[in-house]
Amino acid sequence: MDFAPWLRKWLRKSALLVVPGCAIFAGGCAHHPPIEPWQREHLAKRAMRFDADPVELHFRQHWFGAREGSDLGYGQPGGGCGCN
């Protein structure tokens, strides 16, 4: 297929994410049985959450965005979700 150069570049970069993403996805499917509620104690800890402090994150993004030429990628929340 004859992709435009910009699209070819974009796909190549996206593959950097997609390939490990698929591996992780497959790893998730392989959990059988899944992690039980009593095994989730540590997942709820602050150290295991990528969104533990959204207000702090908001402030950091503001100043990094003002002093650095790039932006984005600081993520949507997710993490281990020790809740159940």
Add this chain to the structure above:
Amino acid sequence: MRRPLALVMGTMALLAGYRATADDHVTLRMQYYREPSTRVVQPVVEIEKDLPGGFDVNTHVLLDAITSASAASGPAGDNIFTEVRDEAGIRIGKNWSRARVTLAYNYSAESDYWSHIVAGGAAFRLWGDTATLSVAGGVGYDDVGKRVLGSAPTPVITGPCIPNGTRHCPLDQQFAGISYSQVLTPTLVVQGGYELALLDGYLASPYRSVPQQQGGEVVPDKRWRNAVAARAAYYIPRIGMGLQLHYRYYWDQYYKLKFGFVPTSASDPLSTTGGNPWNVRSHTVEGRVYKTLGRDVEVRATYRFYSQGSAAFWCDPAGAAAMGSSCYTNAMLYTTDPKLTPVSTQYLEGKIYWDATRWRDTPFAGWFSAGTFELSYGYYWESTSYVGAHVLQAGYTIPY
């Protein structure tokens, strides 16, 4: 004048996924940023409340008091000025057993910049609650003005929009993102994601001058930002220590509505920069160490390293002069923006969390015993003319 996209991404970060803090809480924070040319004081109040029917609402209000005294930070000359930015946002979420949907609105206003952002997000818990798939997206409508001291200049009414004392210029934004996080073991979580933003409109600063051009900077009017990020968190129960590692790769490009670069002539900036006058690339690596100290105290150490190349249309005046040429001969795009030059930064921070349960039986102080105090100090090294900054943050969160 504030940076437009930071608010967008802040909104996006708050959107999808599951909440980290207690369901009903109030957070008070004071954030202080000081570098040689700029000082920022930012008080914030955030309130979250659960509602019947699986709904919840989160609101925040903040004030940014920015004092600046340098040409490097925007206005020409050495005038000291203080600008205030007000921001308010609301997010409503609806939860089901395996899904969460959110809708958010943010408004930010200062004397020369106004922004409206509407965004939505959804998160789904998968594989027996070991994974979260989050998507988010939205639009932003900004309006860029310019404060003018003394007599107002003649309004520009033709050609590209240039803000002045009587004219504002629009900046439209669309953004979206997807992320997937997976619990691999009871002590290991990984996450990957991709985010993009399309910016269309006035992307320069009306205050940043380019002396050789007898006027302000001129930058492309469209920018497509991309970032992929990966994170991992690992906990060591035996010693009560958690480790996090984050990596982010960013790239951006010019775009046209038909999604293809169409240089029109040899002198067109799109042609002279290979079709992409932006072409900023950056790597960010961040590591965090969490350690619990007893029952009530946790400390966190953070180190972040950031490195980027320059925008393709940026030209180093000293380098060009050494070569016997000039950056500005026949140039159609030019800027003196430090963050479009090659930049590297480092940030080192220490933070302490203290659960105030010890105050439970103390008169007066006992009122605060259900909450958590936070205090952090960090130093931000910058390779640009901004040099570096001290960052101090203090906060208190209490459930109710």
